[in-house]
Structure formats: structure tokens, C-alpha cells
Amino acid sequence: MNLPSTMRAALITAPHTIEHQEVPLPEVGPDDVLIQVELAGVCGTDAHLLEGHFHAKLPLIPGHEIVGKVVALGGNVRGFSEGQRVVLDPDLNCGTCIMCQKGMRHQCLHYEAVGVTRAGGFAEYVVAPSNVVYDASDLAPEEAVFAEPLGCVAWGITRLKPEPGSTALLYGAGGIGLLLMQALKASGVSEIAVVDTQTERLNLARKLGADHTFLASEADEQIKALFPHGFDIVTEATGVAKVQQHMVQHAIPGGKILVFGVAPEDVTIEVSPYEIFRKDLTVLGSFSLNSTIPLALRWLRSGQVKVRDLITDTLPLSGLSEAIDQKIAARAGSIKAIVSPTLILEGAPS
Template identity: 30%
Template sequence: MKAIVCEEPNRFEMKEFEVPKAGEGEALIRIRRVGICGTDLHAYKGNQPYFVYPRILGHELAAEIVEIGKNAQGLKAGDRVTIMPYIECGTCIACRSGKTNCCTTMSVLGVHQDGGMREYMTVPADHLLSAEGLSFDQTAIVECFSIGAHAVRRAAITPGEFALVIGAGPIGLGVMKFAKLAGATVIALDINEERLNYCKEWAPADYIVNAKNDPVKEIEANTGGDFPTVVLDATGNAKSMEGALQYVSHGGRLVYVGLVKSDIAFSDPDFHKREMSIISSRNATRVDFEQVIESIRRGQVDTESFITHRAPFNEMIGAYESWLKPETGVIKAVVEV
């Protein structure tokens, strides 16, 4: 089988491997789509934490089951599935409390171990979810949206709250969508006017704010002087993450969805005077995946316009560099395997 390996920063190579054999409790799957995530882009450029080379990237996956044994979900060969790419230990304190998404020895496909940028792979059978009723394209973006759904659940958003989402990339868009579904009044903050207009149409965001102007004043006006009770930063940018405190209401919550490969710092008086909560959101759980799958089935998420670029597997290496450029208008790229 063919696989695309990121040998080192800025270099992919197509290689041949044997088709793997499924072990006890595993399934052999045929990959059909791979969504390109910010994690993949950062890894390619050498900016991804917890990463070593060489590595087969890819954790936003749509697949068909080739072989599977008896399993609790009743999945069988030929079924269309998405994959929870977070492989947990099942025994640590986080796993014992149901927080498998932040396992102490977490191993993520495409990051800590080889992912799905290949024709076949084996995965734990209990990390597969049925994608019946979804297209391969839709199935490939379930994981991306699950990150946003989990962040909204971490934020404990209630109907009527103002939620500011910083960053209008794929993760930020997912956060906006599921904040809207939770009943929030959503404000989108970014520096790209074209992307902000897409947020207003797609999420749909109730307000859009360009960070190049006077965002504090505009956000204050949008919220009647109160500022948002929840702010979710999905930028993965240290400067943005440090500045996010200024938008949080007194008594509010700040949720860091993005991950940055550096330290972040902020004013302790600004933090304390608000008695605010700072929360991290990592990965997602089965509950989040199930919520996303059901939302797509119900037509609550526009998946068609979300995927803007695609390439066949054999042409991915040549197309990849263009997906790094904002001027190409990429929201979500997928690889057809």
C-alpha cells in the first residue's frame, strides 16, 4: 500500500508499505478521505508540540471497515466510519473519570503515532463510530467539528450568553456553530474580513469584529457594555491568547481551544479583578463525536461550503504548499484516497 510520510519539516515522501494486519481488538480499515488540520500544517512546518519525525500525518479520517471482529457497536465489514484518533490508556486518573481526551499518556494518530495518510491502517475497534447517512466528505470533518463541540461543552454555555470566538479558522468556525446550537449570541473576531463575512453567513455569527480596528470598543458595544461571559480562543497564537483576557466579562470564562508551542503570560490584576475562570479544552470525547454526527445528519451543519479545496492522494504532495497560503481562501482541504 502507499503512504505519504512527513520525513522532516517541509518534506513529504510517498512510500510503499505492507498492508497491516489487525490484532486482537483492532479493525483493518480502508481510508477514503483525510481532512487537513492545523495540526498537520504545523507539523509540516516544524511548529507542532509533542511531535517527532518521520511521521505519517492525518487524524481527520473517513474510512470503510475491511475486517473487524465482534464489537459492542455491531460494526461490520463495509460499514462507513469515522475514527476517534485519541488513543488513551484507559487506567489513568483522567481515563477513570471519563476524560479520555486528556489521558496522561495520550497518543494521537498522526501526532504521537502514525496517522491516516495511507491506504490502509489498523485502529482499536472501540475507536470507530458509525457514519451511516454521511458522505465520505462529511465523515472526514467530524473530528474537526468535535473539537469545537467539546470546547463549547467545556465552556458550559447556556442560552442567551454572549460568546466571543477568536479565530475564524476551521476549529473556530466549529466553535461558533456549536455555540450557536447551544443558544449563545456569537461574536466572531478575526483579522480576515472575507473569513469574517463567511462566519456571519455560515455559523451564523450574530456580530463580526475585525481585530485590526478597535475590537475592545466594538465588543463592549455589542454586549451593551458587559463584555462576553465566555471567550473561546481558537487561534493557536500566543499574542492573541494573552490578549484574550481583555474581552472577558467580570465573572466570565476564558477557554483556550488552540495550542501554542510557547509560554503565555497575562496581567494578574486583570485576571483577578474579573474573578474569571481560565479553562483549557483538549481533543474531544465520544459524546462530542456523537453530537456532531447527529447534527450533520439533521442538516444543522453546512458541510458543503466548508470544504473548499481537495486533491487526489497521488497529487497531495504537490498541492499541500498552496493550502498553507491564506490568499488561496482555504477553509478545509481534504485528500481523496
């Protein structure tokens, strides 16, 4: 395939600064796959990178939720062909450190990630080692672009191990919350209640399978009336400490708490150790994803997790800063923004 020597890319060049540049195409090593990006999802991690967190080495092309087509293969790569649609697990692992050898590859002591520590998908092309590339040829790009965030949800579910017929309470019906809600129902949860601050999001939650929805301002009383003994599972996709502090009180004795949202690093909460003790509770965390892209792809293929309604904004590369700096996320009804590097809006700078 004839490839250009340069490509358009969006780079974080300094904290709070995104620049659009023509940059050289990434080099393809012997174990690498070069992918022409079809879509890349925008997520909270991108906002953190833009603010200068994660000790990002700048300049950096962000973007770690990637679907695209294979356009070149390194000499050692087997099992992929040009033109094949694929998705990425952005977490790269060394394979030899203690965490990798424990099967916790996402906790690798030599952590590298596509779109976090090295060039990502807000560009026309991205390169990655073939061992983190997965076939997605039977999915539309608008579905496959959710493989990575749903892979994170899949790791949370793998940690949680919901029991058949359980009840669950979920705070937050944004993009991740609505994935988590559907994944819980695909994994044994038979009744789920969802809390959010926006009616639009709760309506979508109902459409996608929520059994009960509550506006945050009225939730506590209504929940207590309907589920006086609490829930088998209490979880959240908000990252808001006040919400996370709130979870223990709604857990049934023997229940499980899953902290899924990303709280600010320096925030603490007050939780009663007595209540955790007295109620036999299990408290779980879930970070990133760990070989869970295949499970995410199965949920997408089977239709058990539906994602098309979650995409509320599709933008060209030039719209990235608007998408990242939360102008879109803050708008009522907005769920998930994705970037299409091939999309050029009329009159907009490319």
C-alpha cells in the same frame, strides 16, 4: 473481501520531508477494524508533525481526521460490518492509568494517537481498535470528515457549559473557528460576534450564523460600542498569543474565557490577575477530544453545524505537502483542505 498486500501512503520520513511510498497494508489485530480511507482532513497538528514536534517517531503516516469504509474486522470485533462508513476518534487510551480512570481518556499517561504516534489516514487504508470507531453511515464523507475536529470543539463546549441566552465573542473564523461558532449557537449562545483578519472568512461566518462580524483592525472600538459591558463568553481559535492576551478585557463580570487555539509551547502572555479577580472570571483550557465524537456526529446529522462550505481544497495524496506546509492555508479565502487517497489528478504523480 479481496485486499491488496500494499497501499499508497504519504509518510513524513524526516522533519520537513514528505515521501510517497508503496507500503504494506496495516496488520489487523483481533480487536481492530481496517478502514479504506475515503477522506482525511489536513490540520495544524500535521504541520507540527512535519516540523518535527510532538516527538513523532519517523517515518510516520500522518492524518487523524478520517472517514472511510470498513473492509476487514478482527476476530473479537462486534457491531461493525464490511462496507459500513465510519469515523475515528484518533486518541487511543490504555483504560487503566489515573487519567483514564478519572474519565480524562485524552490525557492518558500512555498517549497514543492514530496519525500522531502511529500510522494515520493519509494512506489508502488505516487500522484502529474498534473501541474508537464510530458509525457514520448516515453522513456523506464530506460531512463525516469533520467528526474529529468537531469532536475537539464538542469537548471545548462540554468544558465551557454555555448558559442559555449567552453572548459570545470569538476570534478566528478559520475551519475550527467556524465549527466553534456554530457549536456555540447550537449550545445556548444566542448572540455571537466574530473577529478575523479576512473579509472572505467573515462573510462565510455571517452565512453560517454569526450575528456580528468585525475586521480585526477595527474590532476593539466597534465591539466596545456594541457590547460596552463585554461578553458572557470570550474564546478564540487562532492560537495567537497576542489575541489570547486580549480576551480578558472583553469578558463581562462573571464571564468565561475559553483558550481553544493551539499557541506555540514556549510563548507566554501578560494577563492582569486583578482583572480576573475583580471580574469573577473563569478561565478554561480545552485539549483534544474526550468521548465527544457522538456529540459531533449529532450536530452534523441535525444540520446544526454545517461543514460543506468549509472545504475549499480537495487534493490527492500527492498534494499533501502543499496542503500541510500552509501554502493553501495562507491563501485568502482558504478554510479547510482535505485529502482523498483515491483521487488521482490528471498528469500528477500518484
